[in-house]
Amino acid sequence: MSFRHWRWQRPFWAGLLTLLAGVPIVYIPYADPSFEELSFRLATTTGSGSLIIGILLVVLGLTFWYQRYARVFAGVAAILLGIVSLVVSNFGGYLLGFLLAMIGGGMGIAWAEGEAPGEEPAAADGRTGGR
Template sequence: MSPESTGQNKHNFTAYRRGFRTWRGDRPFWAGLFTMLGGAPIAYFPYADLRLGNMTLAMSTTAGAGSLIIGILLITLGLTMWFHSIVRVFAGVAAILLALISLPVANIGGFLIGFLFALVGGALSISWAPGVPKADEEDPYADPSPLDERRPEGPGHAEGALHGAAVPQQQVGDHDAASGHDGGTHRAG
């Protein structure tokens, strides 16, 4: 290695990793992944062959076409969750319904593997909500805004009344020593 060589550039890997993290945070990533992982065994098992020596076990049943359709729809819904997250609730409900339909139609939901993955993916998709951008969040360490802007005007609203605290009002007949004003009625004399 010569002194002029820049060595390995680790910045590119870090930039790609941060970009992926941002992309993943803007959508229901895990919901889409679980839904696609649920669709794969549902579509695969009816067409798979297990070979034990010279003996071949096939899981081909009359539900082969139904399994393939359910599996492909689940994979499509997982991709929809990733790339069109605005319809995440619809995709989540559809994934849960397809997972439930796969129990009787697709070899017990891909031997329960696909059923459980699709069910969890659908539930995650329904419960996911986009985050609030940092600029819109309130800073918990910022100085509170003055209460004068939010205080209602008029009689009976004293300091602390906004927060539900009972603050005693000055009695009408009390004498205010600072102003020399008697709180009672005045008579012109």
């Protein structure tokens, strides 16, 4: 099976965006910014909370790829974790991780399995082809 065929059978872009949402949420609280005005925290558990939220978003992104039937659960969980990251993780990784989690979770919930590119749709009575 080719990568293109594999990608069309699951919410690939939702998984990729959700996976990428975890990166700034984990990275930014642990980074040592050279600009002091960019460093702010809203919670006392910013480090551990950010780490947990970021890892869970990465796992949910992989869930979109490998457990496509759990897409609604993974989408709702990604949206909820994105909202929680606003308070726990420097405004959700300076809003970058928050927005990626919102878009990826929404895409995962809205995804519906279609036909792979290049396949001809079957007729309603089971025959293929035109009249």
